[in-house]
Amino acid sequence: MAVLSLTNAHLAFGHVALLDGAGFSLEVGERVGLIGRNGTGKSSLLKILAGLEKLDDGLLQQQQGLTNVYVPQEPELRGDATIFDVISEGVAEHKALRERYEIHDENDDLAWVQERIEHIGAWNWEQRVEETLHRLGLDGSRLISTLSGGLKKRVALGRALVAQPDVLLLDEPTNHLDLDAITWLEGLLNDFKGSLLLITHDRAFLDNVANRIVELDRGQLRGYPGNYAAFQAAKAYELENEALFNARFDKLLAQEEVWIRKGVEARRTRSVARIQRLEVMRQAHAARRDVQGKVRLDIDTGGASGKIVAELEDVSKSYGDRPIVRGFTSTILRGDKVGLIGPNGAGKTTLLKMILGELPPDSGSVRLGSKMTVAYFDQMRDTLNLDATLADTISPGSEWIEIGNQKKHVKSYLGDFLFSPARANSPVRTLSGGERNRLLLARLFARPANVLVLDEPTNDLDIETLELLEELLAEYDGTVFLVSHDRRFLDNVVTSTIVYEGEARWREYEGSVQDWLTQSKRAAALQAQAAPKPAAAPTPPPAAPEPAPVVATKRKLSYKEQRELDELPKLMAALEAEQKQLNALIAGSELYAQGAARIAEVTDRAAAIDAELLELMERWEVLEAK
Incomplete structure (x- = not known):
């Protein structure tokens, strides 16, 4: 049963139709991921459903008495208020009703007030706020002005959840959140009992949360059952x-x-x-509204750097009494794609500056390679002049730019990044967040560099641009340092990860984020297995003339364990063969004529095989260690 629906919806900005006779419905308990290219109108649609904006034409219907809460990309919070005060705004009606009941005058209809209090559970609103604070891991006494962007987003989510709405509308909820916070949010939303509609470009997040994908494409809304992998x-x-x-x-x-x-x-x-x-x-x-063009990305690597980009030996760095990096050693070679992973505030930027020689360590040594040309993509877009035109941002004082050996007109180059020639002379301030990120990428790739530093490049980029950026970085001959909380993006680009492991300790792992998670999980399991067991209560020794000598030898596998170890390669080979067949089926076209149930069956089995292979590899490691 639909809790809200749109029928024949029309919305236009100027001559651009964002909604063109579109229809949509949100069912009870659904978790819908809304996706689409930047500028197609996703945020406008969310605001319409929240009652903050109006359609040009069409019908919006919702169940009587329905409550919905909208959390924008950049929530507005009172800086001088405490976290408790801001989250309490989610139960404003509860507070007002109880105050009205406790401080009433003779004209008040106390019977109605009491009935309403009972209906919405307003007697214990403080307890609801405290429970929400505990669930979100927040200190209610802290001032909003002292919080990081990630904590502010968490407070905004708390304000929405304490209201216990029927429908939750979220615009880019993972922005400013680190990996741990994103995982926490996934669990929170999967436990949410109401209906959920969210906009995000985080594909791993969509896979873990959404049970339906709706795409806004050329003015129409099209629904696809399942998660993002099934949609693809x-x-x-x-x-x-x-x-x-x-x-x-x-x-x-x-x-x-x-x-x-x-x-x-x-x-x-x-x-x-x-x-x-x-x-x-x-x-x-x-x-006919044809499929929009694709971003065309290319980059000038300039001359190659030396084989060694940076060599760090036992480096440490502190700010005052707070250690940031402690005893870190690593060698970065030309062509490495390095992901930096850690919670907000852990010191990723500090470590990166030491690697690039921009910040000296307190102790230890850093040796830099030769012929390094570094280009930066900054998270906060501080380097963009909002009053400059798009053309001047890319190529100041000239209508032409050179990419490698190719000379290109600046309007043509901007067209590669989906900016029309008419917008080339528009000021940067007229661009949306996603468009500004695209402009930064255009400027970054227009300059020769053999070392790229990308700090949260995925924020506000649509999924199609993300996938093309992944391809470009994977083929790039130079060295890449990538700071991101987008797991899928990291998995598809990096060749190694430098991970924060607490107490200012950083460790380098070969492979992607998933490889790091697998290795760290395996290491923890082996460490737990190797830990000494608590001593058992002493038992009387057997009657014997002398105790048998204790020999420290490696324990042999039992017959059953040896059989299991021998069978593991065959089991893994069989699973890998099945996985290859399923991947071929997913990549082909025949499967999609067999209906949603069959598509879900195949994609679910493919995901299950990944988990089974991981378990078998971990078991193999344990048996080999014996």
């Missing part, structure tokens, strides 16, 4: 079919246009019905 497969098949249909349609239209222009003899025998059909085809072709 279904969308690829859909676009393939759309391209095939359009190609056939265009071929037929071209044939009919040739026919209508034939000579006098042909015109005498023209069919009225055929002419009418041609007119309908012309109108359909004119009304």
